[in-house]
Amino acid sequence: MKIYCKNTDSYVNVLGGEKIIDMLPRLRRELAFEPICALVNNKTEDLCFPLFAPRQVEFVGKETPAGRRVYVRSLCMMLYKAVEEVMPGVTLRIEHSMSKGHYCRLLKDEAVVSVTQETVDVLLAHLRNLRDTNIPFRRKERMTKDAIEIFRKQRLTAKVTLLETLHELYTTYYRLGSLADSYYGPLAPSTGFIRDFDLRVYKDGFLLFAMSADKVDEVLKDNPPQEKMYKAFTDQLMFNKVIQVKNVGELNMAVKNCRTAELINVAEAMHTKMLGAISDDIARRRREGGAGIVMIAGPSSSGKTTSAKRLSIQLMTNLIVPKMISLDDYFVDREHTPKDENGEYDYESLYSLDLERLNSDLSRLLRGEEINLPSYSFEYGRRIEKEKPLRLDKNDVLVIEGIHGLNPELTASINPDEVYKVYVSALTTLKIDNHNWISTSDNRLLRRIVRDSKYRHISALDTIRRWPSVRRGEEKWIFPFSENADATFNSSLIFELGVMKQYAEPVLREVPKDLPEYAEAFRLLRFLSYFEPIPADQIPTTSLLREFLGGSSFRY
Structure with a gap:
């Protein structure tokens, strides 16, 4: 039969039952990279996926988002095997992403095992040995009851709880030698594909990096471990432990138990x-x-607007009068707006703002003078002056919400003591299981998909298509400044993905299957399938989640 290869815009003759990887020798001269996975009819599959019918196949390298996820997942299984073989009886828990890596802990009988440099060196040596021996990741599909018994014998209790709540007849998992594990997505063909990695001791655990040691040095030089972020994550992990919901399986059980x-x-x-x-x-x-000025900043769909409104209420209980303004009104006229690498107007750039006017207005307000706030018209692409007087009295504070609030260049002319900075982000600590974490960016993307569809008449297709550009802007303009915050507010809610499920699934199903964005829509749909639905009618009208779902008592 003929398989269409999107990379080469050609058909390849394939025998029924051959694997995708078997196509590579026939295409090696035409592919300028080494694939780690493939999109089969716009669904991410491993290279050992068998072909029994005509398909569209697009080979994917590890530099792409899909390929990167496959690379990291495969490395995580290698780490799991290394821990099992080097430290029998010790449990690996991959907690969350941090400093472009993943923070991991080792536990024995639920007590944290302190990690030393010697521990890391032994694990690294074992990882290198796994890489050099090039052991295959073997994909298996068995009845769920049999998979549960396999995982129970390996002490993977979180995975067992999840599978028992899903009631799927069959379960897909992977074997690496005699060790079994399941992951939220496919793995590489073998350990030899995972060439670059590193481990670094941090706190009572270690950071896992899917890159070479020299690149880790560069990353940590520019992005050292984020102490405030670590504390926010750790506090939330403690909260999860108190309410006895540390993973999706336990959340599903809590829902079923009312x-x-x-x-x-x-x-x-x-x-x-x-x-x-x-x-x-x-x-x-x-x-x-x-603290005459309160800056509230964070990445897209972190809930900055509701956070600002709820913080304003709290300020009033402290006898402080909040006065809110928007950075959007300080945009420069459209013809002066910087452009991105695609020639599009870059409204996420710091320099899309009139920094001189902003600093002048803030300085005057802090001196007790009255200013006239500008108004920006997105329809006309320019500032329109209206009568909008503003003055700060003795018990007033100015609350400003915007993505650049933590960037010191935004308020370069203002005394730093006058600016209190709050970083808002959905720092999700709920895990699928001990080896599968929930990406904070996935959480925010689902929020944005629901909000865009409900309030902005923007399809999931367009939101997914736009998301990589949004993420690039965050990496450049927001994340590097997160440690400048005086306070970090974790806007995630442990129950929210169960609520989001019923709103996001119908919108995601509208993404056409013949478009590249379907791969991301399908991935998110599969992710949401792990959650028991939670009705939204019990969520209070002041909840941050109402910013995305509707029904809020706040005006936006």
Whole structure:
């Protein structure tokens, strides 16, 4: 039969039952890279996927988002095998992403095993041996009841709990030698594909990097481990432990046991408590003569707007009057807006803002003078002056929400003591299981897909298509400045993906199967299939999640 290869725009003759990897010798001269996986009819599959019918195949390298995920997942299974063989009886827990790597802990009987440089050196040597012996990752599909028994024998209790709540008849998993594990997506053909990696001791665990040691040195030089981010993640992990929901399986069990209302109430109370603590700190700084300006910044769909409104309420309980302005009104006229590498207007650039006017206005407000706020018209692409007077009185603070709030260049002319910076992001700590974490960017992407569809009449297709550009802007303009924050607010809610499921799934199913974006839509649909649905009617109208779902008591 003929298989269409999208990379070469040609058909390749294939015998029924041959694997995708068997096509490579016939295409080697035409492919300028080494594939690590493939898109088969716009679904990510491993290279050992068997072909029994005509298909469209697009080979994918490790530099692409899909290829990168396959590379990292494969490395994680290698690390799991290394831990099992070097430290029998010790549990590996991959907690969350951090500093362009992944923070990992080792546990024995639920107690953290402190990691030393010697531990890391032994694990690294074992990883290199696995790479050099080039052991295949063998894809298996068995009845779920049999897979559960395999995982139970390997002490993978979180995986067992998840499978018991899903009620799938069959389960796909991988074997690496005698070790079995399942992952949220395909793996590489063999360990020899995973050439570059490194481990670095950090706190009581270590950071896992899917890159060479010299590149890790470059990354850590420009992006050292984020202490404030680490604390925010650690606090949330402790919260998960207290409410006894550390992974998706336990969340599903909580839903089935009618604990949904309890989870929602406790999670919402935690948000209120965190915002109250930030408000108290601002009030303290205000009494000391500073913090006249509160900057609220964070990546896309982190819930900055609701965070600003709820923080404003907390400030009023401290007898502080918040006055809110938007950085959007300080955009330069469209013809002066910087352009990105594609020649499109880059509204996410710091220099799309009139920094001189902004700093002048802020300085005057802090001196007690009255200013006239600008107004920007997106329809006309220029500033329109209206009568919008503003003055800060003694008990007032100016609250400004925008992506550049943590960048010191934004308020370069302002005394740093006058600026209190709050970083808002959905730092998801819920895990699928000990070896499969939930990406914070996936959480935010689902929020954005739902909000774009509901309020902006933008399809999931267009949101997915735009997302890589959004992520590049975040990497350039937001994440490098996160440690500048005076406070970090984790806007994730432990129950939210169960609620998002019913809103996101219908929109994602509208993405056409013959377009490249279907691969991402299918991946997200598969991810959401792990969650028991949670009805939204129990979520309070003040919840941050209402910013995306609707039904909020706040005006946007």
